[in-house]
Amino acid sequence: MERHxxxxxxxxxxxxxxxLARRACGGVVVTGTVAWALAQGAATAWSGPAVALxxxxxxxxxxxxxxxxxxxxxxxDGATWHFDDxxxxxxxxxxxxxxxxxxxxxxxxxxxxxxxxxxxxxxxxHGLRCALYCPRPPPLKMTAGPGAETTPDER
Numbered sequence: 001m002e003r004h005x006x007x008x009x010x011x012x013x014x015x016x017x018x019x020l021a022r023r024a025c026g027g028v029v030v031t032g033t034v035a036w037a038l039a040q041g042a043a044t045a046w047s048g049p050a051v052a053l054x055x056x057x058x059x060x061x062x063x064x065x066x067x068x069x070x071x072x073x074x075x076x077d078g079a080t081w082h083f084d085d086x087x088x089x090x091x092x093x094x095x096x097x098x099x100x101x102x103x104x105x106x107x108x109x110x111x112x113x114x115x116x117x118x119x120x121x122x123x124x125x126h127g128l129r130c131a132l133y134c135p136r137p138p139p140l141k142m143t144a145g146p147g148a149e150t151t152p153d154e155r
Contacts, residue, residue, distance in 0.1 A: 005131035008076040010124040012083075012114055030058040074104070074114065076131040083112065092132055100132075 037051045072084040081090040086106040093113070094101035102114040118125045 005076065005078070005134040006127060007078050008074075008124060008127045008131045010074055010116075010121050010128065012072055012074050012116065013120070014071060014115060017115075030055055033058055072112075074102075076128075079136070083114075090132070100128075102132075 075082040083104045088106040098118040
């Protein structure tokens, strides 16, 4: 008899070290781009303001992208993963034992990166890891008519 993971539900908020690492990477991108632009040879009357504008646009972009990503509710109902009540594909990108980086792609939505730590979710951690690594149950067979069997994906 095959066993499946029990239902899991947890509130996801972005892990502070993950947020700081994302912002630091963004800062490196801005700094490297500005340094590259300044090193590109002859200075003209417009190169200084152009580099300043480029740096400002990159900084604003990094600040917007490192905002409140990965907040919501992650739920496993025994058959499907849900993020904010939308079915999603969930994959483990990095597993460090006490820290997980998950990739959640809701149906018809953008991929979200979820950084979770055991210290933020001590009560749900074991159940979460079981749900991530246990085999998923096979899809239910449905009868479409006399003698015809289909899975939900074939409809």
